[in-house]
Amino acid sequence: MAGNVLAVTGLHKSFGGLKVIDEVSFDVARGSRTALIGPNGAGKTTIFNLLTGVYPVDAGSVVLAGSDITDIPSKDRVVHGMSRSFQNIRLMPHLSTVENVMLGQHARAHSLGQLLFPLGLVARNRWRAEAEAALAEAGLDSYPGEVVANLPYGVQKRIEVVRAMISRPQLLLLDEPAAGLNDVETRQLQALLEQVSAIGVTILVVEHDMHFVRNLCDHVVVLNFGRKIFEGSPEEVHRSPVVLEAYLGTDEPGSGEGAAGAA
């Protein structure tokens, strides 16, 4: 199916007089891998928070897969086909890996019968099996029963992606998934996202690692001080004087590590 999976129009958000998002509009094409980049404090995470309803918008609209979700409650958005990961890992520290992933299934299992089904007592059930299979597919099958708080950072980051994916989103929002990962972990993450993309899920990713963005993404939206300053292919972004000026820096364009303020 062609067209846009997400249409953001005229978004505004202020926090106590500080304008954080200012008239931002962009579309995310279905099946694309779009990056949202910009310096620290540009408003990237805030955009994600507005998309997922963590904060109400001051003005503007968010249309997901044809439905206007601007004003619907946060908890009802996931069923419209959107889920996310977080800049600072927000797995449930006291749940095991597989339980964290099963939380991602919640929106698909909210009938009374499903809510009262003893997932934890019935050793073999389709929800657990599905969660374990998803972990295995992501190369994380060595940790299913372990409490996540004790796992390595890179593993936790990928569990967040698996948890988000198992809600069967049309649009996956990833907030700096590669931050803090070493080269091996970054490649593992990239492979995971290639899989995700191959099954038709659209990816919108916030990322400072420009090398990662160039490898993964086909479209880039650039924010600066809450405004969209540029939009185009990764190559165009690297040639754009405005972007170089505001974010990437003029020497060695696209060297990744050269990105201003890489966190």
Next chain:
Amino acid sequence: MSGYVEAQLIILCLSVIYAYAIFLPAASGQLNLGAAGFITLGAYASGWLNNADGLGLPMGVGMVLAMLFVGAIGFAISLPILRTRGVYMVLATFAFAEVVSGIAINMEFLGGAAGMPVDAHAPVEIVVAVAVAVVLFCFYFMSTRLGLALRSIHDDENVALLFGVDVRTARVVAFTVGGMLAGLGGAVYGHHYNYVEAQTFNVLLSIYILLYVLLGGTQTAWGPLVGAVFFTVIPEIFRHVAIEMGSDWLADSRFIFFGMFIVLMMVVRPEGVVTRTMQDRCAGFLSGRRGRARRAAE
């Protein structure tokens, strides 16, 4: 069974029921210091429904209806109470229990301050059976997807929300079902001792129950069981040791040591005796042993 052991067993069973009642909301991060209020309601309601000068219903029917009644009250007060957080919720639930106590004492048809005799007797077998049923129910409840949602809310309610968990409803359910269990505990109490008196269900009881839960641990369904057993049995043992040693002073001051012990526990194990990691280790150990036994049998 000697009279002493039976009496201790009854206390233990009641503590276990009460602890699970408070555990259910605690597992989703809500602190309920109103256990005594729910227990009072259940004890009086069940007694009155059963008594000849009340409705004269059979004991079992009275207990079930009392539980539903307490559940309805719990549901009604959960709506305002769950708007509060942390220490404010502790105070709100405490205030609820005080109001219930005040009302019970001033109801002439419930015997007022003198208390109310209860007709039907629940023998030790029934008390134990109810306690076992409550424990099994809570293990089941926490293993469901709803239980998973409650544990998620405990860890990070905003993320739970983003994955579609109806946080408010889940909280209301945990609070209400917990209230029902406390009401059931009160009903069992009334029928076992055949007497209810609002003053017995005071704030000290609510505090102890909350302590069982917090010190036992809220991460797994084992926590309240371990907490209640630990904290009803240990002080008793301590008392006996003190008596054996012939020290009245030790016997009388055991609560000082108990109090110090509680403070120590909070320092060294703020997450409670039973944590999720510990449960996993025990389960791993047991299954490993079973596996070895099986291999040895082959």
